Amino acid sequence: MPTEQHANEPPPAHVRVLDGQGWVGLVSHMGDETTIVNAARVSFGKRRESMDERDIVLLKYMLDNRHTSPLEHIAFTFIVHCPLFIRSQWHRHRTWSYNEISRRYTSVDLECYVPPEVREQAETNRQASVDPVHLDQAAAKALIAAHNQASIDLYHRLVGMGVCREQARGSLPQNLMTTFWATVDLHNLLHFLELRDSEHAQWEIRQYAVAIKQLVKPYIPNLAHILGW
Amino acid sequence: MPTEQHANEPPPAHVRVLDGQGWVGLVSHMGDETTIVNAARVSFGKRRESMDERDIVLLKYMLDNRHTSPLEHIAFTFIVHCPLFIRSQWHRHRTWSYNEISRRYTSVDLECYVPPEVREQAETNRQASVDPVHLDQAAAKALIAAHNQASIDLYHRLVGMGVCREQARGSLPQNLMTTFWATVDLHNLLHFLELRDSEHAQWEIRQYAVAIKQLVKPYIPNLAHILGW
Amino acid sequence: MPTEQHANEPPPAHVRVLDGQGWVGLVSHMGDETTIVNAARVSFGKRRESMDERDIVLLKYMLDNRHTSPLEHIAFTFIVHCPLFIRSQWHRHRTWSYNEISRRYTSVDLECYVPPEVREQAETNRQASVDPVHLDQAAAKALIAAHNQASIDLYHRLVGMGVCREQARGSLPQNLMTTFWATVDLHNLLHFLELRDSEHAQWEIRQYAVAIKQLVKPYIPNLAHILGW
Amino acid sequence: MPTEQHANEPPPAHVRVLDGQGWVGLVSHMGDETTIVNAARVSFGKRRESMDERDIVLLKYMLDNRHTSPLEHIAFTFIVHCPLFIRSQWHRHRTWSYNEISRRYTSVDLECYVPPEVREQAETNRQASVDPVHLDQAAAKALIAAHNQASIDLYHRLVGMGVCREQARGSLPQNLMTTFWATVDLHNLLHFLELRDSEHAQWEIRQYAVAIKQLVKPYIPNLAHILGW
Numbered sequence: 001m002p003t004e005q006h007a008n009e010p011p012p013a014h015v016r017v018l019d020g021q022g023w024v025g026l027v028s029h030m031g032d033e034t035t036i037v038n039a040a041r042v043s044f045g046k047r048r049e050s051m052d053e054r055d056i057v058l059l060k061y062m063l064d065n066r067h068t069s070p071l072e073h074i075a076f077t078f079i080v081h082c083p084l085f086i087r088s089q090w091h092r093h094r095t096w097s098y099n100e101i102s103r104r105y106t107s108v109d110l111e112c113y114v115p116p117e118v119r120e121q122a123e124t125n126r127q128a129s130v131d132p133v134h135l136d137q138a139a140a141k142a143l144i145a146a147h148n149q150a151s152i153d154l155y156h157r158l159v160g161m162g163v164c165r166e167q168a169r170g171s172l173p174q175n176l177m178t179t180f181w182a183t184v185d186l187h188n189l190l191h192f193l194e195l196r197d198s199e200h201a202q203w204e205i206r207q208y209a210v211a212i213k214q215l216v217k218p219y220i221p222n223l224a225h226i227l228g229w
Numbered sequence: 230m231p232t233e234q235h236a237n238e239p240p241p242a243h244v245r246v247l248d249g250q251g252w253v254g255l256v257s258h259m260g261d262e263t264t265i266v267n268a269a270r271v272s273f274g275k276r277r278e279s280m281d282e283r284d285i286v287l288l289k290y291m292l293d294n295r296h297t298s299p300l301e302h303i304a305f306t307f308i309v310h311c312p313l314f315i316r317s318q319w320h321r322h323r324t325w326s327y328n329e330i331s332r333r334y335t336s337v338d339l340e341c342y343v344p345p346e347v348r349e350q351a352e353t354n355r356q357a358s359v360d361p362v363h364l365d366q367a368a369a370k371a372l373i374a375a376h377n378q379a380s381i382d383l384y385h386r387l388v389g390m391g392v393c394r395e396q397a398r399g400s401l402p403q404n405l406m407t408t409f410w411a412t413v414d415l416h417n418l419l420h421f422l423e424l425r426d427s428e429h430a431q432w433e434i435r436q437y438a439v440a441i442k443q444l445v446k447p448y449i450p451n452l453a454h455i456l457g458w
Numbered sequence: 459m460p461t462e463q464h465a466n467e468p469p470p471a472h473v474r475v476l477d478g479q480g481w482v483g484l485v486s487h488m489g490d491e492t493t494i495v496n497a498a499r500v501s502f503g504k505r506r507e508s509m510d511e512r513d514i515v516l517l518k519y520m521l522d523n524r525h526t527s528p529l530e531h532i533a534f535t536f537i538v539h540c541p542l543f544i545r546s547q548w549h550r551h552r553t554w555s556y557n558e559i560s561r562r563y564t565s566v567d568l569e570c571y572v573p574p575e576v577r578e579q580a581e582t583n584r585q586a587s588v589d590p591v592h593l594d595q596a597a598a599k600a601l602i603a604a605h606n607q608a609s610i611d612l613y614h615r616l617v618g619m620g621v622c623r624e625q626a627r628g629s630l631p632q633n634l635m636t637t638f639w640a641t642v643d644l645h646n647l648l649h650f651l652e653l654r655d656s657e658h659a660q661w662e663i664r665q666y667a668v669a670i671k672q673l674v675k676p677y678i679p680n681l682a683h684i685l686g687w
Numbered sequence: 688m689p690t691e692q693h694a695n696e697p698p699p700a701h702v703r704v705l706d707g708q709g710w711v712g713l714v715s716h717m718g719d720e721t722t723i724v725n726a727a728r729v730s731f732g733k734r735r736e737s738m739d740e741r742d743i744v745l746l747k748y749m750l751d752n753r754h755t756s757p758l759e760h761i762a763f764t765f766i767v768h769c770p771l772f773i774r775s776q777w778h779r780h781r782t783w784s785y786n787e788i789s790r791r792y793t794s795v796d797l798e799c800y801v802p803p804e805v806r807e808q809a810e811t812n813r814q815a816s817v818d819p820v821h822l823d824q825a826a827a828k829a830l831i832a833a834h835n836q837a838s839i840d841l842y843h844r845l846v847g848m849g850v851c852r853e854q855a856r857g858s859l860p861q862n863l864m865t866t867f868w869a870t871v872d873l874h875n876l877l878h879f880l881e882l883r884d885s886e887h888a889q890w891e892i893r894q895y896a897v898a899i900k901q902l903v904k905p906y907i908p909n910l911a912h913i914l915g916w
Contacts, residue, residue: 587851
């Protein structure tokens with residue numbers, strides 16, 4: 001019988017983020033840069049078996065002119081382990097395919113995120129945060145950690161009283177860690193990375209975007225170079 | 230200067246659910262049953278200005294044979310006020326367009342859901358719940374309500390210490406009420422309603438599905454009749 | 459009994475293009491600029507009943523920063539009458555909903571496009587055309603028109619011999635006029651217009667893009683102004 | 688320098704259809720049945736390295752209950768060589784990614800489809816065809832072949848006169864063969880195959896659907912068995 005692993009253990013190819021509390025792993029991929037230029041070259045009625053310098057010029061031309069439909073023939077499947085509030089940002093990207101651990105089904109592996117560093121509210125930008133200057137880090141983290149634990153304790157208490165999981169989970173905080181499979185084509189991945197590896201993005205999701213660049217770079221070395229990764 | 234309303238107040242056309250804690254409102258719509266049959270009839274190279282009995286037969290034929298592409302020319306925009314855990318189920322439907330209150334931007338109107346009735350875990354179906362028999366309703370609801378309040382209190386305390394909103398929200402529970410705009414075409418709405426007004430759906434989201442049927446029924450009376458609403 | 463019109467007659471609100479051979483009509487629409495700013499403003503937890511100067515600033519900000527998700531709550535349904543080769547370009551836009559006359563079903567209303575002006579192949583840009591200098595316009599148009607007619611004649615001859623419509627249509631040229639319903643939200647419509655009302659687009663599809671701008675402008679006057687239409 | 692192939696030559700893994708005039712080739716794929724069950728099993732918080740009997744039961748359960756989102760982590764890229772009228776049917780499926788030879792760019796490799804067998808119009812079903820009884824096969828095929836050739840000849844004559852390719856192509860018939868890359872996930876592929884390997888589908892596209900089943904079956908043997916392929 002095959003050994004069963006917990007979903008909150010990463011696959012072999014992964015990058016840890018958020019001080020080791022989260023990770024993103026690469027499960028499978030399809031296509032490479034030869035695929036991209038051949039999909040582009042079908043416009044001219046041509047195809048090649050390998051790449052040369054002219055193909056790198058073509059790659060650059062495609063990106064510069066937003067002719068990115070050939071990138072849709074390249075795809076990646078990731079497993080992501082992250083807090084719920086990051087999951088919700090991520091799932092707003094509707095061109096990905098997702099499967100997530102369901103808290104209607106299972107109570108296993110409840111764990112919550114505590115920020116490695118608590119940031120301060122930015123004064124000038126209502127949706128942003130800044131590096132902490134005045135903040136009592138230790139106090140804030142202790143409060144968050146204690147509330148995380150109290151939430152998990154209450155969850156177990158409610159379930160122990162007979163409350164169904166699908167309602168008991170309502171008391172679990174958005175710091176709860178979740179795990180999901182996520183598949184996307186390269187065109188839509190680049191759009192995600194542009195928005196999420198950005199100074200406008202929340203620090204936490206940006207760490208995942210940076211980690212994904214690291215995981216996919218070996219499969220698209222010339223594109224990564226052109227994009228300045 | 231136009232009067233500014235809070236997003237957690239419903240628009241005029243709305244249905245309250247979850248014992249009045251949530252609601253769904255209809256903001257705008259496009260097209261009607263004449264639109265559907267004319268979009269279907271373009272296949273034959275025809276169009277009419279009004280409907281008669283033959284069109285109702287055509288509607289029924291379309292639904293029976295899953296020729297539902299003409300339904301995509303009908304659209305509805307709703308505003309939804311619901312708990313976060315329902316929002317997450319809803320947003321898995323990727324054919325809708327969403328805009329949601331952002332807890333990176335604002336701390337206004339924090340309120341949390343307490344189930345009008347706490348249900349018991351089903352013994353036989355791991356993801357389902359059943360009507361409560363042995364459960365101490367009052368005790369469970371009091372525990373949930375107290376934890377909701379403690380979570381909001383902690384949130385305000387963290388923000389008061391200088392913690393940025395985007396991290397402080399991590400302590401808010403999935404019972405937190407949220408508000409979002411949601412636009413969908415009729416083909417994808419019917420798919421949503423089939424999955425969510427179902428005994429397999431969580432009770433809470435089912436109440437929203439039932440309310441949506443009530444809101445859209447006047448615009449698609451013959452379809453509603455055919456579907457047995 | 460409702461009067462039946464041919465699908466190749468335009469609805470009341472329409473713009474003729476291609477020297478009157480084609481047209482695009484507006485069938486229905488949903489939402490306006492108040493909808494857009496309210497959908498955007500839900501991020502802050504607010505809503506208003508009407509617009510003022512601050513909303514126009516917000517509209518401009520949204521376009522400048524590509525925060526265009528609120529535009530998805532605005533939708534338009536068009537009917538398009540165009541040559542098949544334009545239809546194929548159009549249908550590459552996968553975020554629209556389409557219903558088209560089916561040449562498996564019907565032989566009615568066969569008519570073909572003859573360019574009002576035949577353009578010359580560009581020397582420098584392999585996919586472009588230029589205004590004609592050396593070309594014998596009258597001769598080229600006569601050849602095209604004669605072949606269009608010969609193709610329709612062959613189609614009818616094949617059908618007369620008993621050949622099924624779905625195979626006989628294979629002899630009809632890409633100049634054949636077709637009619638389709640097309641629904642799209644404003645975010646995706648703007649993307650279409652950016653690509654198709656462009657010097658890189660084929661002249662024929664560009665005329666449809668220009669006509670669409672004319673049809674939708676009354677519903678989004680401030681947006682149109684910001685976009686420089 | 689890499690050898691350049693014409694796009695109308697199939698890749699190594701391919702199936703010829705339409706009496707050898709068309710083909711569909713498999714270029715790349717991602718994931719297998721282990722991927723599917725692991726993506727499904729993340730709901731329970733689990734993952735395995737290989738499959739056993741319980742996984743086949745799970746696969747069957749997923750298909751029977753339309754829990755097909757885990758199939759979206761499996762993807763295939765095909766190259767398709769088919770007549771334009773089949774291409775147009777295919778491209779109505781908006782969940783695929785496409786790149787096609789552009790007749791704005793190139794005049795290479797013009798060839799047209801002649802049906803291996805010409806079918807008769809069905810009497811009872813307006814959109815269907817039936818096996819020929821009374822039809823003069825040889826005469827019909829000769830007419831179609833002659834018109835195909837006349838169309839290509841006219842195209843070259845127009846281009847010779849200086850007419851731009853993007854307008855000259857309007858005289859090419861829908862029997863023109865085209866080539867396109869097409870990527871799709873397994874959930875949407877199964878939907879395509881259900882509609883297109885069906886007695887309601889046009890015979891020509893059905894041959895492509897049957898060929899695709901043959902190409903992907905080795906990668907999903909248990910699913911193929913469950914589906915009765």
